[in-house]
Amino acid sequence: MIPLLVLWAGLGQRQANATSLVAIIPIGIAAFPIYYFRAGAPQVDIRVALFLVVGSMVGAYLGARALKRIPERQLRIGVAIVMVLVGIKQAVLP
Amino acid sequence: MTLYDLAAIIAGLVAGLLSGAIGIGGGLVFVPMLTIGFRVTQTVAQGTSLAAIVPTALVGGITHLRQGDANVIAAWWLGGAGVVGAIAGALLAVHLQSGVLARVFGAFYIAAALLLIQRAMATRESEPPAPSS
Numbered sequence: 608m609i610p611l612l613v614l615w616a617g618l619g620q621r622q623a624n625a626t627s628l629v630a631i632i633p634i635g636i637a638a639f640p641i642y643y644f645r646a647g648a649p650q651v652d653i654r655v656a657l658f659l660v661v662g663s664m665v666g667a668y669l670g671a672r673a674l675k676r677i678p679e680r681q682l683r684i685g686v687a688i689v690m691v692l693v694g695i696k697q698a699v700l701p
Numbered sequence: 702m703t704l705y706d707l708a709a710i711i712a713g714l715v716a717g718l719l720s721g722a723i724g725i726g727g728g729l730v731f732v733p734m735l736t737i738g739f740r741v742t743q744t745v746a747q748g749t750s751l752a753a754i755v756p757t758a759l760v761g762g763i764t765h766l767r768q769g770d771a772n773v774i775a776a777w778w779l780g781g782a783g784v785v786g787a788i789a790g791a792l793l794a795v796h797l798q799s800g801v802l803a804r805v806f807g808a809f810y811i812a813a814a815l816l817l818i819q820r821a822m823a824t825r826e827s828e829p830p831a832p833s834s
Contacts, residue, residue, distance in 0.1 A: 608724075608779055608783070609723075609724055609725075610813035610814075610816065610817060612772075612775065612779075613817060613820065614813070614816055614817070614820070616775060618772060618775065621770060622770060622771065622772050623724065624722065624723055624724030624770075625724060625765035625768075625770035625771040625772075626724070626765075626771045626772045626775050626776045626779065627724035627725070627779070628720065628721070628724040628725075628758055628761045628762045628765055628771075629758075629762040629765055629766060629771045629773075629776040629780070630775075630776045630779035630780040630783055631725075631754070631758040631762065631780075631783075632755070632758045632759055632762045632780065633780040633781070633783065633784050634780060634783035634784055634786075634787050635751075635754045635755040635758050636755060637783075637784040637787050637788065638751070638787040638788075639751055639752075639754075639755060641787070641788060642747075642748070642751055643748075643751075650742075650744045650745045650747075650748040650749075651745065651748040651749050651751075651752050652735075652739075652741055652745055652748075652749045653752075654706070654709075655709050655735070655739060655741070655749055656749045656752040656753050658706045658707075658709035658710050658713065659709050659710075659712060659713035659716070659731065659749070659753045660713060660752075660753050660756050660757065661710050661713060662709070662710040662711060662712065662713025662714035662715075662716075662717060663713035663714065663716050663717030663720065663727060663753055663756070663757040664713075664717060664756055664757060664760045665714055665717060666713060666714040666715065666716065666717020666718040666719075666720065666721060666757075667717040667718075667720050667721040667727075667757045667758070667760040667761035667764070668717075668721065668760050668761070668764050669717070669718055669721065670717060670718040670719065670720060670721020670722035670723075670761060671721035671722070671760075671761045671764035671765050671768070671770075672721075672764065672768075673718070673721070673722050674721065674722045674765070674770060675768065675770070677722065680821050682722075682723075683817055683818075683820060683821035684817075684818065684821045685722075685723065686723050686724075686814075686817060687814040687815075687817040687818045687821065688814075689719065689723060689725070689729070690810045690811070690813060690814035690817070691810070691811055691814045691815075693729050693807075693810055694806075694807045694808070694809075694810030694811035694814060695807065695811070696733060696807070697803045697804065697806050697807030697810065698803075698804050698807030698808060698811070699807075
């Protein structure tokens, strides 16, 4: 979604990152029950999920606040690095 | 609380920071973290990550909305199209070989990242950060 917003819709990197995260809310809420109730028993480690969420909610707040302070260019390079790493991981170990 | 739980909180914090700043749901980071760091299977990693994404995106997304960072109209369009896409994707994924899909996405990410780097190089160094509220 982020490359789509930047390269096609022409949004700034900061606005694209923020917009993408807002759009994930309805997508996550819609996708969650499909994955959970379609493919048999849900495969979740509840304990790990709970502790992950404790950390990630604090992290998401701090990250969202920090976004304002990161310059556009560094932000764009940061996004690109994460995407290359994920892309390599996906292509090599699907 | 065990050391393992503490590691999960720290992993969550790192994934949350990336999620809030970069705008990813967290799944991109959660899944490899869980399979490599916590030694859970790919299926459990995906299920656990999915459970953690919604609260993470809610906190990050609402913070962005309150700060006025997000383009609300674009978010509506993306979110709406994403809901349709997610349902179609979930129904379609059953009929596709997952390895093929993953490689296609991997290639897409790398190509898009290269375009982003090219844009970053074209961005002026002097561009100031947004004023803080």
